[in-house]
Amino acid sequence: MTLVQPSDSEPGKAGSAIAFQLDPASGVPTFLQLVQQVEHALRLGYLTTGDQLPKVRDVVADLAINPNTVMKAYRELEHKGLASGRPGQGTFVTGTLSQAGLPEIAGLRRALQRWLVxxxxxxxxxxxxxxxxxxxxxxxxxxxxxAESRAARSAPREVGGGVA
Amino acid sequence: MTLVQPSDSEPGKAGSAIAFQLDPASGVPTFLQLVQQVEHALRLGYLTTGDQLPKVRDVVADLAINPNTVMKAYRELEHKGLASGRPGQGTFVTGTLSQAGLPEIAGLRRALQRWLVxxxxxxxxxxxxxxxxxxxxxxxxxxxxxAESRAARSAPREVGGGVA
DNA sequence: ACCGTTGTACTATGACACTAGTACAACCGA
DNA sequence: TCGGTTGTACTAGTGTCATAGTACAACGGT
Known part of the structure; x- marks a missing residue:
């Protein structure tokens, strides 16, 4: 035991950290699920520059997976310019992907909740x-x-989907 | 050349066949994407008992994948009791998964379309x-x-997710 | 300066997805 | 009956994912 005592919202975590969650039935590789969850949070503005991601060893303990798998995910995020690891401290968000305002997203979320019900x-x-x-x-x-192919006779457009 | 000439809605296909589509970025194994697309169509009632699935060789040609991969998907569906292959004819749906009525689904679909817009x-x-x-x-x-754990003190319930 | 925390690198191994290529079996229609 | 269509089986090879295990590097606090 050290100084940190585990609880629901652990102390020592900067900003709003996200909680990873795996879906074994999805068929999606574990490391990709981690990457996608971070990207989703970034898109929705739930995570922004400076926020800390769960520590590698914490993820390993929580999800019962290998450190290498977590590293692969974090390395991928770093490669995309979305996160960066700082030895001794943790891994932190360095970029953003949010496209719509938080209030708009909140509204869309409520509408979607009604739809789910x-x-x-x-x-x-x-x-x-x-x-x-x-x-x-x-x-x-x-x-x-x-609709685009109907209107794009004279204005061709790129449709690529990477994160660039 | 034989008797069939390819077009948008090929002749010789019984019932409403579905058109497979792959998403390489999803990370989901190819054969699983095929399985899931059939299951989705079954759940939504877009495919029912007796309908024909795309022929193995057609899928191979359309998606540029290996016959073994298609077979793996179809074998999985057969194992779940959802489809069955008939040499010389094709592969046909033998089960269903629909849970809600078609009209309800149509309504939900329209609502979701509005949400997407x-x-x-x-x-x-x-x-x-x-x-x-x-x-x-x-x-x-x-x-x-x-909510369930709040109400299920005396009425425990299974939450398993298989197709049985 | 030291120690603990945290990120990172490395090798080796097993499982799985996909592919290539070949061959065979069941069914239909002329 | 014969030929074409379609599903199916098999082997072998390649690449990726995840694992175990070990070790090291960078940083902060005392």
Whole structure:
């Protein structure tokens, strides 16, 4: 034991740290799940420059995975310019991905919560909701692409999706 | 050349066949993406007993993947009792997963479409929408679990997620 | 200066996903 | 019955993911 006593919101953690969570059934590689969760938090503004990510050894203990796996995730984030490790201190966010304002996101989130409740009331389970979201999003993407190809005769546009 | 001429809706395909689509960036194994897409279509009632799945060789040609990979997906579906291969004919749906009525789903889908439009108007890109959905769903799951653990003192319940 | 914390590097090993290539089996229609 | 279509089986090889285990480097506080 040292000086830190574990609790729900551990002391010594700067900013709002996120809590990683794994979904073994998803088929997504562990290290990628970590990367994606950080990116999601960055997109939604739940994490910003200066915030600390969970310490490698903490993640290892919480998720029962190998340090190398956590390192692979953090290295990927560093490579994308989103985080940086500081030996002796921790790993910290160095970039951001937020695109919409926090209030807008909060509103969208509430609307989505209502939709989830409606879905549950309609008899859908969680997998069903995911299925419907995936399907609707795919449609949305295709419609958008179709609309663009209709309008882009003279204004070609890049559609690449990297984080750059 | 044989008798079939490729077009947008190929002749010779019974029922409503689904069109597979891969997302290389997702990290999800190819064969699992195929399985999940069929399961999603089954959940939403877009595919039902008797419908034909894309022929192995068609999938191979369309997605530029190996027959073994498609077979792995179809074998998994067969193992779950959802599909069955008939040499010389194709692979057909043998089970269903739909839980809510088609009209309910259509309504939920429209609501979700509106939400996607709103999100786009708020400045969110597709990744942002996925991020917000994932985050909100995770909350939803935790809230539900909390509500259950509050009410389930005397009525324990299974939460397993398999397709059985 | 020392010690503990934290990030980082390295090798080796097992499991899994995907591929290439070949061959065979079941079914349908002419 | 024959030929084409389709599903299926098999082997072998490659790359990635995750693991265990060990060791080192950078930083802060006392």
């Amino acid at each position: 409606d879905s549950a009331n309609a008899g859908l389970d969680e997998d069903g909701m995911v299925a419907l979201f995936s399907s609707t999003l795919r449609d949305f993407r295709e419609r958008g692409a179709a | 709103d999100s786009a108007n708020a400045g969110l890109d597709e990744d942002g929408m996925v991020a917000l959905f994932s985050s909100t769903l995770r909350d939803f799951r935790e809230r539900g679990a909390a």
